[in-house]
Amino acid sequence: MPIYKTRLKSREEIAAGTMAFRLEKPEGFGFKAGQFGDYTLLTPCETDAEGNTRGFSLASAPYEADLMFATRMRDTAFKRVLRTMEIGTEITLDAPYGSFTLHNNAKIPAVFLTGGIGVTPVRSIVLQAAHDNLPHKLFLFDSNRRPEDSAFLADLTNAQKKNPNYTFVGTMTEMEKSAQKWDGETGYITKAMLVKYLGDLTLPIYYIAGPPAMVTAMRKTLNEAGVDDDNIRTEEFSGY
Numbered sequence: 001m002p003i004y005k006t007r008l009k010s011r012e013e014i015a016a017g018t019m020a021f022r023l024e025k026p027e028g029f030g031f032k033a034g035q036f037g038d039y040t041l042l043t044p045c046e047t048d049a050e051g052n053t054r055g056f057s058l059a060s061a062p063y064e065a066d067l068m069f070a071t072r073m074r075d076t077a078f079k080r081v082l083r084t085m086e087i088g089t090e091i092t093l094d095a096p097y098g099s100f101t102l103h104n105n106a107k108i109p110a111v112f113l114t115g116g117i118g119v120t121p122v123r124s125i126v127l128q129a130a131h132d133n134l135p136h137k138l139f140l141f142d143s144n145r146r147p148e149d150s151a152f153l154a155d156l157t158n159a160q161k162k163n164p165n166y167t168f169v170g171t172m173t174e175m176e177k178s179a180q181k182w183d184g185e186t187g188y189i190t191k192a193m194l195v196k197y198l199g200d201l202t203l204p205i206y207y208i209a210g211p212p213a214m215v216t217a218m219r220k221t222l223n224e225a226g227v228d229d230d231n232i233r234t235e236e237f238s239g240y
Helices: 077-084 116-132 153-162 191-198 212-224
Strands: 003-015 018-023 036-041 053-057 067-072 090-097 110-115 138-144 166-172 205-210 232-236
Touching: 018 077, 036 077, 053 067, 053 116, 067 116, 110 116, 116 138, 116 153, 116 166, 116 205, 138 153, 138 191, 153 166, 166 191, 191 212, 205 212, 212 232
Parallel strands: 110 138, 110 205, 138 166, 205 232
Antiparallel strands: 003 018, 003 090, 018 067, 036 053, 036 090
């Protein structure tokens, strides 16, 4: 896998404690929606035991002009550098990797179950599917504490206007702590919530992305509902 050079173009806070970073797309670089890459800081002003390389999902869709990743901003040397480094700073990208990508058979629905920053690879998949007019039925169940904590909430909601085959189901677990209005679902993703939108739970292929405890809980829920492990794909986001 070649190592690409890229530069930081911009950064912005996209949810409470969460930032997105846009990078130049290197010439000749291609990837599938849902894949990830390893990013390395070249001359950081500080470092720590975790090192200067991190893996992040490519949150941008392949058709978009820039590359983008997003992360919760923990207090580590790597992320302190990301937060403050100058626009135009060069970093390296070792990518693409991963098989958390949409299946080919358009007759089988795809159901994404995400929590927190685990939604980043799904943003890429959902936007690319809308761009390519894919016939797949897509359902995204995205769980967060509050709307304020929900990364890419507007992108993921608005994609429904471009793709009639896509349904977004956001759910909030701590709305009592929110200052925003929310008309969607509340509570954790449950079997009852899935049945409400999907009907027969054994038909789709499921993609689960989020903290390890959430991935484990969702897999257990699906298994108990009769979903075969062969139809469950997972991506754990730990230590973000």
